[in-house]
Amino acid sequence: MAEAPLRTPDGRYLVVRGRLWRASNPGLPEPLRASLVSELMTARREVGAARRSGDRQLLAKAGAAVDAAKRGLGERGPVWWQDGAPDFNRHLARNTPYADWYAAQALD
Incomplete structure (x- = not known):
């Protein structure tokens, strides 16, 4: 492993x-974190399928789903820490x- x-x-x-x-934001409740990780993995599989198929609209939709899950997890967008430190x-x-x-x- x-x-x-x-x-x-x-x-x-x-x-x-x-x-x-x-x-990821360590302050997320575990059920929410698990749900977002599941959404992220599904979206990543959809990105792969869209790339293999060459479907640009499907790729854009899957990419947006990846971005949404990562933002929910705190990996993108505003930082999750509160002390003003830069990203x-x-x-x-x-x-x-x-x-x-x-x-x-x-x-x-």
Whole structure:
């Protein structure tokens, strides 16, 4: 089984190949989180099917469903934390305030 991605100490991001990706909002109630994850997985399957079929309208609809689920999870749109910290989603960890922490992870 694949190893879980590295998470920043504050839990706001996952680190994949050195890039920060916003994590889901940990404050979501579990039933809502599970429902949104299910919707996201269904929408991703629909994206794949639409790409294989070449149906551009279906692809747009499926892409919108992926976006809606990710926004519901807090992975896109307004940040879910309340302390005013900026969003470093999709930034290279080495170019953010997490740089020293990330560099130390490579030493472990």
